[in-house]
Amino acid sequence: MSAANRFPAATPLDTSEIDGDGSSPNSRTRSVWLTQLVLAASVVITVLVVQALQPSLFAVWTFSAGVAVIIVLTAVSLIVPWPRVPRSAVILLPFGDLLGIALLAYGSELRFGFFWVFPVIWIATYFSLPSLIVALGLIGVSILVDAALNGPTSSTALRLITVMLSLTFIGMTTHLTARQNNAFKQLLRRQASRLQGTLQRVTGQERRVSQMLNGLDTGIARLSSDGEVLALNDHYVALYAIDREDPKRPGGSVEYATLRGDPLLDGERPFQRAARGEQFEDERVWLYDTSGQWHALSVSTRFLSANTDEGASTLLIVHDVTALIEAERAREQIAAVVSHELRNPLTAVIGHADLLLDDESLSPKAREQIEVIDNAGQRMQTLISEILGSSRAHFREENSTRPADVRRVLEASLESFRPAALGRRVSVRLDAPEVLPIVGDAFRLRQAFDNILSNAIKYTPGGGTVVITATQADGELRVAFADSGIGIPQADIPRIFDAYFRTQAARESSTPGTGLGMGIVRDIITQHGGSLDIESEQGTGTTVTVHLPADTGA
Template structure:
């Protein structure tokens, strides 16, 4: 029985799992019962036939003993709680059947030798090769013993060889088939494990993507070309008050073309348009939600190309820009209030300057200074009018470009800031041709030059200098303002055009500022289709280069 101890991983003990603990019969017991009862039933049928046709066989003690062994093993199989029996002991049953069949075979001219097929097949199917070879050895020994007891005979030798070879063929074929089946099952289990792992990873990725989308404050809906809802994130569901159990039903929130305007028709709603596959960008609608609140929405769509088995779909993206709209309105209200309040003192300044200029016998220097004050007040009045008119771009739509002399703009700007430069002991040097024409808005270009020159004077220490020059170059007018001021560090240069940004050196100085001048400068230059270049080194100075298209023929 040494061979029986080398059991493979699969046997009736492992053929089915130890589960089914709650049932009356577990899978292991059921498997053993089935294998044993097939042999027992065959033996019982044979016994009945023998009793009817050749009852004398019951007088042969080996026959009766073999039948008794098989019946007894069957009864034991039905009584033993196999789920608690170590699996190596299961091999005792088919080897016991071999012994029982061997008793049937002895002194019967191998008439019952075919019953060996049952235990041999059982062993070949569920046990290791050494167990099968042990079974063959037992069968061969019994055949040799039977031939010895009955005397040598050529006919018996042939029968012995046929039976042994047939059993060997059946056993080995069954063993190889079972081994292949086990390997195939193991392969299937590995593949199933990999598939389950892949499925788990994909499911995990889908959950993470879903969690990320639900964490966004942007509403997202994915729609098929047939208009079917494929996915919705929490923000979209919340905005439109959609029932998650029935996402096909329209949300309870209503879309309008404008604030307190007309409701959008069903076919004009962004959802319906996206379902038709329409592509649009940053279209504005107003949403009235179930809590009585208005939301300004910016809606866009993106086309998602098909991937794998998934068809082409459309992504509907909804941004709630209510806070942005309210902030813009608050800014406009503030600008209107501030601009209105500035008009009163400016009116007084302009009025008194004009009255002073009408006086006779004014010294030339005083008259010149009063004219500078009056001109500056007029420019301020124009700027305030622009602010009240709305955004700067809208305010300039009605302003027609004209031929403008850059030299006159430079001289006027320098003259305006001359007192400030003298007060800070900063030399301002102008180097420009007598005339350099560009096509543009003289007021806006003066504003740009003022911003650059003002910064250059403010951030240049006493004893420093500001050089402002202009030249014609390849069909362009180039304005260069270079100072010997405190400069800007290299890592801060990319941010100087951001609204309200001030470099560290500017913040550390005692000079006040808003951080808006450079942004306004860039806007003006872009309006004139020009370019702006800024070079600076901390502690050395800053150079601003403005390039504008020159007037044709200039």
């Protein structure tokens, strides 16, 4: 296949052809200037040589006219504002040069005909094939006219053929080369346009992906296999208070292994582990941010395989699960509090039911009904124990303060547990002033006293005693629950308030328990501005002392 078939034909005076690279209108001006000035410079040099070697040529009017035509056309090329001139006007310059060179070569046996190469190359490069053919035809006509007017010789035909073949070869070669270059240029422009479109689409997709990632409430960091930061979304940057200029440096937030525990070492931080290529799933980390808030984080990594553009990388995903943990704690608090606090009044119900069943004067119908109550109470106790066993939270609730009488609260608690005490043959005695004023939540204080009294009765063997002593002095109200029960080992006393903790003696006994009661008691007493003391000796008994601020009436 020929070159002409492989590449599209050039169009006359195409902007990209006239303008060179077609980048701006000034390109046309530069192209015209460059081509015309090269010819003018060659003619000027020739004139200087002629002046030195053969000045008689200036007497020949055609030579002088030819030089004048070239000089005038060069001046015109420098003066004319080519960006404002129609594109078709540019071709007048090389055709004018053909005429000027024809005058130079007239009667000189074509010694100056070599200058025809300049306009021929110009036309072949920037104009269409018909324009080149016309130019070659004008050159041939000029040679024939010269031969006819100056008399043909034996070498005239040879010069005509040699010049025409040379110029035709140069013109066609230049024209085909220019067409190839133009075709390549158009191809490159199309490819560049496609690449630009692809780049814009990819950029748009990256922008949309980035907007999506930044809109998530999940922190995301992408790290290369070398530990370099490839991308961070806004939530990650805000959560860790990271400086985007130096993302590898730890941010303002501090990571902890546990809530209020010890800070993680630099090498143990999830970011550093992910940078080393470690893979982990749903690991819990506590973060203390710059505003003084704690965040529970679930941290995981995902391995991203390599592709043609990038190597393998690791995705670090950080979920803030603080709200979930708080919701779970709230649910467990409700389960623990409701279940534990239902147990004490239920004990009173069952205890009184047992006392009624011991009455031999009951009618069969009444006995049957009381047995139903007792059985239902026993079933409810079993359900409560199961709920308490699945609860893992401490009780923390704001108290409602108002004037109250601790004596009345103690009497109510004692009355509710008296049947249970009688059932276990435990003697319970209250020694307190007639009035013990306090500002607090009587309902919550009743819960605390019920828990203490319940433990005292449960862990006191039959025939034992529980003495409740209340005093008021120096603005403090002191309530002591002293029992003669199994006692607590000294090593276990600091752990009494831990959730689910029960001493070995309590676990080995047949008395049921969950280990939540004393933790609830401490929280309630602390919320009232008080404190709790425990003194115990294994096998002798335990004294739980509650210190509360008294109502002085001030």
